[in-house]
Amino acid sequence: xxHAISRRDVLRGTGALVLAFSLSRHAFALTETGASETPxxxxxxxxxxxxxxxxxxxxxxxxxxxxxxxKAELGQGIRTALMQVAAEELKLPIARLxxxxxxxxxTPNEGYTAASHSVQDSGTALRNAAAQVRExxxxxAARRVGASASELSARDGVVIGPGGFHFxxxxxxxxxxxxVDAQPTSILTDPRDFTVMDRPVPRVDIPAKVTGxxxxxxxxxxxxxxxxxxxxPPSYGARLAxxxxxxxxxxxxxxxxxxxxxxxGVIAEKEWxxxxxxxxxxxxxxxxxxxxxxxxxxxxxxxxxxxSRDTTILDVGQPVAPSYAVDGxxxxxxxxxxxxxxxxxxxxxxxxxxTVWTHTQGVYPLRNALxxxxxxxxxxxxxxxxxxxxxxxxxxxxxxxxxxxxxxxAVPGRPVRVQWMREQEHAWxxxxxxxxxxxxxxxxxxxxxxxxxxxxxxxSHMMRPxxxxxxxxxxxxxxxxxxxPPVDLPMPEGGGDRNAVPLYVLPNARAVNHFLPEMxxxxxxxxxxxxxxxxxAIESTMDDLAGLSGQDPVDFRLHHLADERxxxxxxxxxxxxxxxxxxxxxxxxxxxxxxxxxKNLEAYxxxxxxxxxxxxxxxxxxQRAVAAVDTGQVVNPDGVRNQIEGGIVQATxxxxxxxxxxxxRRITSIDWASYPxxxxxxxxxxxxxxxxxxxxxxxxxxxxxxxxxxxxxxANAVRDxxxxxxxxxxxxxxxxxxxxxxxxxxxxxxx
Amino acid sequence: xxxxxxxxxxRSVTSDPDTPLLYVLRDELALNGAKFxxxxxxxxxxxxxxxxxxxxxxxxxxxxLEGRSIRTVEGLGTVDxxxxxxxxxxxxxxxxxxxxxxxxxxxxxxxxxRIPDPDDDDILAALEPQLCRCGTHMRVIRAVKxxxxxxxxxxxxxxxSEGAR
Numbered sequence: 001x002x003h004a005i006s007r008r009d010v011l012r013g014t015g016a017l018v019l020a021f022s023l024s025r026h027a028f029a030l031t032e033t034g035a036s037e038t039p040x041x042x043x044x045x046x047x048x049x050x051x052x053x054x055x056x057x058x059x060x061x062x063x064x065x066x067x068x069x070x071k072a073e074l075g076q077g078i079r080t081a082l083m084q085v086a087a088e089e090l091k092l093p094i095a096r097l098x099x100x101x102x103x104x105x106x107t108p109n110e111g112y113t114a115a116s117h118s119v120q121d122s123g124t125a126l127r128n129a130a131a132q133v134r135e136x137x138x139x140x141a142a143r144r145v146g147a148s149a150s151e152l153s154a155r156d157g158v159v160i161g162p163g164g165f166h167f168x169x170x171x172x173x174x175x176x177x178x179x180v181d182a183q184p185t186s187i188l189t190d191p192r193d194f195t196v197m198d199r200p201v202p203r204v205d206i207p208a209k210v211t212g213x214x215x216x217x218x219x220x221x222x223x224x225x226x227x228x229x230x231x232x233p234p235s236y237g238a239r240l241a242x243x244x245x246x247x248x249x250x251x252x253x254x255x256x257x258x259x260x261x262x263x264x265g266v267i268a269e270k271e272w273x274x275x276x277x278x279x280x281x282x283x284x285x286x287x288x289x290x291x292x293x294x295x296x297x298x299x300x301x302x303x304x305x306x307x308s309r310d311t312t313i314l315d316v317g318q319p320v321a322p323s324y325a326v327d328g329x330x331x332x333x334x335x336x337x338x339x340x341x342x343x344x345x346x347x348x349x350x351x352x353x354x355t356v357w358t359h360t361q362g363v364y365p366l367r368n369a370l371x372x373x374x375x376x377x378x379x380x381x382x383x384x385x386x387x388x389x390x391x392x393x394x395x396x397x398x399x400x401x402x403x404x405x406x407x408x409x410a411v412p413g414r415p416v417r418v419q420w421m422r423e424q425e426h427a428w429x430x431x432x433x434x435x436x437x438x439x440x441x442x443x444x445x446x447x448x449x450x451x452x453x454x455x456x457x458x459x460s461h462m463m464r465p466x467x468x469x470x471x472x473x474x475x476x477x478x479x480x481x482x483x484x485p486p487v488d489l490p491m492p493e494g495g496g497d498r499n500a501v502p503l504y505v506l507p508n509a510r511a512v513n514h515f516l517p518e519m520x521x522x523x524x525x526x527x528x529x530x531x532x533x534x535x536x537a538i539e540s541t542m543d544d545l546a547g548l549s550g551q552d553p554v555d556f557r558l559h560h561l562a563d564e565r566x567x568x569x570x571x572x573x574x575x576x577x578x579x580x581x582x583x584x585x586x587x588x589x590x591x592x593x594x595x596x597x598x599k600n601l602e603a604y605x606x607x608x609x610x611x612x613x614x615x616x617x618x619x620x621x622x623q624r625a626v627a628a629v630d631t632g633q634v635v636n637p638d639g640v641r642n643q644i645e646g647g648i649v650q651a652t653x654x655x656x657x658x659x660x661x662x663x664x665r666r667i668t669s670i671d672w673a674s675y676p677x678x679x680x681x682x683x684x685x686x687x688x689x690x691x692x693x694x695x696x697x698x699x700x701x702x703x704x705x706x707x708x709x710x711x712x713x714x715a716n717a718v719r720d721x722x723x724x725x726x727x728x729x730x731x732x733x734x735x736x737x738x739x740x741x742x743x744x745x746x747x748x749x750x751x
Numbered sequence: 752x753x754x755x756x757x758x759x760x761x762r763s764v765t766s767d768p769d770t771p772l773l774y775v776l777r778d779e780l781a782l783n784g785a786k787f788x789x790x791x792x793x794x795x796x797x798x799x800x801x802x803x804x805x806x807x808x809x810x811x812x813x814x815x816l817e818g819r820s821i822r823t824v825e826g827l828g829t830v831d832x833x834x835x836x837x838x839x840x841x842x843x844x845x846x847x848x849x850x851x852x853x854x855x856x857x858x859x860x861x862x863x864x865r866i867p868d869p870d871d872d873d874i875l876a877a878l879e880p881q882l883c884r885c886g887t888h889m890r891v892i893r894a895v896k897x898x899x900x901x902x903x904x905x906x907x908x909x910x911x912s913e914g915a916r
Contacts, residue, residue, distance in 0.1 A: 206844060211827070211837055212825035215783070270774070271778050272766070272774040339884060340883070341788060342787065388848075389884070390848030422789040642844060672882060673793060
């Protein structure tokens with residue numbers, strides 16, 4: 001008898017396994033969307049990986065269209081935007097479109113819905129596919145009447161031609177007509193002729209959400225559905241020492257207690273019963289805890305002391321100067337995604353096939369991870385996206401999918417709905433990693449930046465499935481999977497080093513990414529990844545350099561910017577805000593400005609704002625924020641505004657309030673009291689978003705453009721008020737009050 | 752058995768008396784509006800009106816509701832005929848993920864019933880118990896104001912037609 005090496009045997013070599021990953025970061029040339037970096041066919045957007053037109057668009061016999069995307073609605077409005085793109089090029093009213101989103105049984109594999117790539121990947125694919133489908137339909141009509149295609153046109157789902165003949169799309173389409181590969185180029189609608197794109201089409205999902213419709217996976221009620229809950233360990237890596245589950249198994253309404261190593265779950269007919277059983281089970285469990293977390297008060301030191309794999313991502317001229325005008329260490333704590341709805345999934349095992357309804361950002365990668373976890377063939381596992389609460393990156397979505405799958409295996413035929421509790425989401429989600437950035441810069445005699453050095457330390461921002469070891473349950477079961485290797489996302493998009501290369505023209509500059517393979521706290525992708533801290537650091541430093549050289553912060557930025565689109569948004573934000581003519585701020589108030597192009601590849605965003613600080617409490621409130629944004633061709637201007645407004649508010653919360661708390665063993669910020677976020681009392685009093693239109697240019701992702709500039713603009717405004725440069729996030733009330741007390745407010749006495 | 756009205760209809764429920772109202776609404780009555788957010792009365796996703804007063808259904812045992820009148824977002828209108836507050840949220844596109852919005856709207860409904868013409872401070876104070884993570888706050892504030900205006904106009908019209916009679 002041969003004996004396969006168990007996963008546990010492999011796991012014993014964990015240390016060696018991690019060390020073995022001291023390879024070049026390009027050995028893991030995985031992008032944040034999971035897509036290949038090198039084009040396969042040279043086709044536009046995701047057509048490159050899924051070229052068949054009818055994988056994207058099918059015309060029904062009644063002439064309506066069913067449109068497929070591998071991307072998922074996360075509350076960002078992508079469903080509506082993609083329908084606009086398809087409707088525009090199909091020349092079909094949007095009401096005649098049905099959009100099917102991420103489903104391993106039905107849609108193209110577009111990796112993860114992440115990295116502000118959805119319009120660029122899927123929107124580009126759908127725009128081209130829709131245009132090509134339209135032309136094929138026109139061609140078919142031309143063939144039937146023996147006319148030239150150039151004499152025909154399409155409108156409202158009808159191909160019309162000279163002499164008044166017309167064919168409905170449904171009459172033209174036949175079995176194999178659209179079962180052809182896409183061509184590299186398409187006849188795209190001129191932006192001047194748009195009737196659906198670049199219009200504020202109302203979101204198709206909002207009516208159900210404001211009337212109590214079944215809008216979320218949390219709202220699904222499948223026949224025979226039961227409710228599961230999980231008992232998570234008290235700390236990372238804790239093993240179950242003892243458990244007598246008997247008292248829970250005999251609770252009325254409890255169907256089953258599932259125990260597999262340290263993975264513990266309960267299944268009950270009713271949700272409230274499942275919650276009570278979970279609490280009872282948790283109280284009965286005894287754990288061996290081994291976690292050793294860093295000293296939260298000295299987190300930056302702890303991070304910088306970890307072994308790192310260093311990559312120089314920018315090296316031009318002579319970045320080393322004899323002395324630096326600005327030399328500062330910036331840091332952010334671990335941040336929680338903080339979804340308002342705890343993660344949820346429904347799984348059903350029927351025969352040898354598993355179906356999981358999930359709000360994952362990547363149905364295919366999760367499908368692959370679950371298949372490995374459960375030792376099932378991939379084609380027997382289907383993951384169907386259903387909306388959850390906003391996730392802003394990887395929250396507990398994938399983990400709870402695995403939880404539900406493991407419980408479903410215990411009650412074949414019955415759908416099991418599992419939702420995490422608030423404390424589980426707060427303690428166990430993969431946080432946005434804590435980070436440090438060290439910036440040094442020198443000024444030349446002409447007031448230009450003469451030398452610049454940026455060092456950034458961060459663990460991985462990309463610990464999503466595929467490998468099953470990314471899933472909590474896979475680490476807890478009796479025969480656990482090894483921890484997934486840490487992924488260092490490569491440039492140009494980067495991970496912890498995202499936006500660490502300034503867009504400014506710097507003749508002497510170096511940037512080094514210190515990638516930390518160890519992960520003191522569980523972490524993964526959170527909106528803007530390293531961009532938030534790197535932009536915070538760069539834009540704070542830019543302001544300090546401007547001040548030291550006696551230049552206006554906006555002028556100083558423009559002096560170092562060559563990119564015309566960057567200059568335009570900076571100028572636009574400054575003009576709309578009235579930056580040049582801003583009055584002297586009253587005591588306790590001040591102004592801040594910041595700019596970045598997200599990833600140096602996506603949307604451009606500049607923000608000018610005014611804050612007021614309550615002198616007694618140190619609490620900061622934005623009085624007015626003005627943003628200018630260039631997202632290339634706009635699909636839905638109101639969608640862009642919603643994303644930028646939301647980005648400003650969310651980043652204001654990160655900047656002023658947020659910090660994951662922990663002691664040397666456990667996460668201690670486990671609810672909204674211990675992890676406060678911004679509430680209505682502290683919302684900005686006014687936000688304006690100005691879109692710089694770029695008709696006909698490629699789509700640029702907008703969902704993560706505002707976060708970095710917001711944090712930096714607030715810090716610059718705090719400096720304007722207090723005279724103090726605060727580099728340690730968050731700029732919470734106590735921190736700002738201390739800065740106020742330390743400053744004598746010399747420049748802002750009422751005039 | 753506990754009996755109360757939900758959105759104007761009398762309902763009798765059999766859940767254990769200590770079951771929080773949230774689970775009775777969602778699991779026994781199959782209503783989606785009230786959401787589980789924290790189970791701790793910290794986020795407001797579960798907010799409903801009980802005799803016109805907004806409360807956290809996730810921490811309110813159903814035994815306290817005998818004979819009382821409960822209103823959820825389903826009671827404000829339908830997709831086909833949205834009520835004034837729902838119409839205002841649609842007009843302002845006041846949602847991103849929307850998970851918090853149904854609770855947010857019930858808090859706003861309570862405010863509008865108490866103060867028909869709220870100013871910014873009234874709105875901020877009223878909505879303070881409600882968390883939103885997407886950052887849709889600015890739109891929510893605008894939607895509440897829009898709803899207040901619509902309600903005022905409707906009332907003025909009603910009074911005018913009353914006076915004309």
